Amino acid sequence: MQQPVHVPLYEGERIDDLLTHELKIIQSHEVFCFSMDAVLLARFASVPKRGRVMDLCTGNGAIPLIMSTRSGEAVLEGLEIQQRLYDMACRNILLNGLEKRIRIFHGDVREAVTLFGYGQYDLITCNPPYLPAANGEVNERDHFAIARHELLLNLEDVIRVSSQLLKNGGKLALVHRATRLIDIVTLMRQYKIEPKKMRFVHPRRHAEPNMVLIEGMRNGRPELRIQPPLIVYEQGEEYCEELHQIYYGQRDSLA
Template sequence: MDISIFENERIDDLQYKGLKLIQKKDGFCFGVDAVLLANFADIRRNDRVLDLGTGTGIIAVLIAAKTAAASVTGLEIQPEMWEMAQRSVKLNGLEGRLDMVCGDIKNALQLFGQSQFKAIVTNPPYMNKGGGLLNPLDTMAVSRHELLCTLEDVICVSSKLLVPGGRFAMVHRPERLADIIFLMRSFGVEPKYLRFVHPSPCKKPNMVLIRGMRGGKPQLKVLEPLYVYDESGGYSKEINEIYCRGEVAEA
């Protein structure tokens, strides 16, 4: 298949069954947080899945390729990122299983309709807009800062798009955890599982993975911490399993 790759782009090997992803050489690129979220999300057979703010499409591509979901949709507001993600879909031969939609998270209810998805995943911008001047046309700034959507927008919209009993999964920063739990409960998505991600056993967590259920009963389980690197400085056993494992186990 003839897929256009432009001068300022590269193709990254995802090291799983030949999967590849098109990314900008000097733009926003996916990190370990996206890979961990794709693994952490509770995706089950025949689920209809939505990735809010799909960016390069990494999470959507991994879920479409590694699970038995019925369909996966990625929603991205930035036309340049959306177009690049579309080419990654074709590059991996995932047409028919994975669809990329260009649109605003705040308009997602109009795009898809209420209660349409069994599972929603999201890796939203981590940083508040703050008082500095940021360019809303800068893909790096939009991916990192709450310029075009807020944490509240993401959780509010997710609660309306999920079917009752639908599952929500997100990766974020530990310092936003109080806001995350407050907003999830405010919009009827009960936090069910929480896992902190540490760079290494001797360092504080720099990421948090959280799963919730629309209309779920209160009971939050804090899972064992996940370490990216072990005490010797190499990747931990679990990280190697996540990157090199076969199919994602179904719950």
């Protein structure tokens, strides 16, 4: 990693520790911060050692930053529609001295094929908005509403565009609510992405899963491998041993 550089912080912003490989990240309570979902996806996705990787809805760039610890010589990119988050992501890349390895673009996922072309990527990741626009109480602050609700982008948009951007044999990795699993699998197959591996995330043992990690291959053959469940909290509020290893850099992958 290159030497980090000084970057400006704006009102309400802070620098947090990503807890792996000495990476830092600029965040603000005024916009949607990265969460465990992003960390799990970045560790679950089959990151190639070479090639081209795109993170859709990249927010402040947490997923490309974490994937940079696993990607070898792969080119990492992120696409974000919100100007404030795009600017924050660009500064996060500079903060960590990764401007030669990660590129951030400002734009709409629905126009990504026009921006980047068909069949350009080996891997696409996305931590998309989880809630349909009509469901739940929509936060009046746009940054939160756009991140949580399908106001500007829905699940079908993500999967359709990903299918167009992927090379034949390229992979799409998503993290989403477990309750949307049937929608995800149905749409993947509709757009010629065959689910290949999946893992449920449970908050506690004996609780229903609240998240699902799933990866599919463009024009892949049918064969889905279901990995052992990830139990976040084993006792009280203590993370399980696997999460400790992920967060503190002793383990590079959830795969």
